[in-house]
Amino acid sequence: MDILALNETLVTYLFGTSIIAIVLGVYFFMKFRQARRTISLISEADKTGKRNPLLLHPQFDLAACIGCGVCTKVCPEGDVLGLVNGKVAIVHGARCIGIGECARECPVGAIIIGLGDISTRDDIPQLSENLESNIPGLFVIGELTGMALIKNALAHGTSVIDHIHATGSENAHVVIIGAGPAGMTAALRCIEKKIDHTLVDQGAPGGTILHYPKRKLTLVQPVKLPLYGTLNKGEYTKEKLLEMWLHLITKYKINLKEPYRLTAIDKTETGFIVKTDKSDIPCTHVLLALGRRGTPRKLNVPGEMMEKVAYKLIDASTYNDNNLLIVGGGDSAIEAAVGLAAQHGNKVTISYRKENFFRIKKRNEDQINDMIKRKKIDAIFSSQVTEIHEDKVILKKGEDVIELPNDYVFVFAGGIPPFSLLHEIGIRFGEVVESKVDVN
């Protein structure tokens, strides 16, 4: 090999290694920057209390995680997960609603969706793998178990009735309390399996869906509904879902009693007596499908009884040219504020007792921050409503008293969940056996 050829090889070699070194340098720099950003997000989320998951959330097998980051990109809620030191980590656990894209897309199966360690929690009933409580014959299904989402509610409703059917249901009478997605599904499955049933609800059928804002698009992962078939469109409007429930109630003659409010359950030798505010219903099995909304929490301030005070917003477009106060800082409050601010001539103020918005979806956080910046919405943090009058509201912020002109007040202060009723019934909390109901 002559000198010229050797030089050429050397130059090519040096050029090649330099390119590789630059590419690797850029790659590691990007990784480093990404990890630093994630660590700063985690520390921020820790401070604001957004890191701890509430209900269903991803749990990892870190030994199996290859740090590809697919899980961090597919999450529709955004920033629930991040990568630190080449491994997945929880960033905003409170934003997780258990959709499970991360688990489905993980190429090495290192993620499962579950409730994690709930031994110290007093809001998750202790259930067997068939969702039976510590009281034999009394089951808990749907969101009350700690598992949100319509697909889980439907899977629970079907599987519990299948379990009752498999264990002998010739003389069974099942009382299902709650006509949301879980209870409705259980009732349909009873009809399909020819099991005697009564479905009761304190309000109208539809459950939480009834309280969604008008035309809200609801994401429903493909799931089978007894006597109907598979819900596989991906997105349904609130109205479409409700129309479907009402149609099924009439078509299959669901034995629905409403408005009947559950007040107590007594155990008898042969089953139960379900006590409601209207009548007592004897039965062999009870399914509690009460959801977690409970009754809306009130402000307990003078003027709250006025008609202008509401605890939900169904149709923002009916409010124009009004002074409006939203009380609360969760997702429902933010969605209502954004919806109302988009209508003609409204002046929207949010009063929130905390220092910042806490545990809200990324999409809502971005939207509200943008609207506050553009002065479309005013947010008064660390404030409380003290009085409501015909044409004004009075807020207190520290020592300051703030008076605002007002036409309507919307209170989104959460609900009082039905846990005390469950305690009275004798249901134990806090030690869940992983459910064997297939919700995937």
Ligand SMILES: Cc1cc2nc3c(=O)[nH]c(=O)nc-3n(C[C@H](O)[C@H](O)[C@H](O)COP(=O)(O)OP(=O)(O)OC[C@H]3O[C@@H](n4cnc5c(N)ncnc54)[C@H](O)[C@@H]3O)c2cc1C
């Ligand atoms: C704003 C919002 C948006 C959502 N969007 C989606 C979405 O896009 N996709 C999705 O999959 N999930 C979504 N969810 C979650 C979903 O709505 C719930 O997970 C689902 O409705 C739970 O069904 P459930 O039958 O367990 O309870 P619920 O739907 O809450 O129904 C419970 C029923 O029990 C009744 N009840 C309660 N107490 C009593 C009593 N003492 N006596 C008699 N009846 C009683 C209630 O009146 C109610 O009808 C959303 C939730 C909210 C709040």
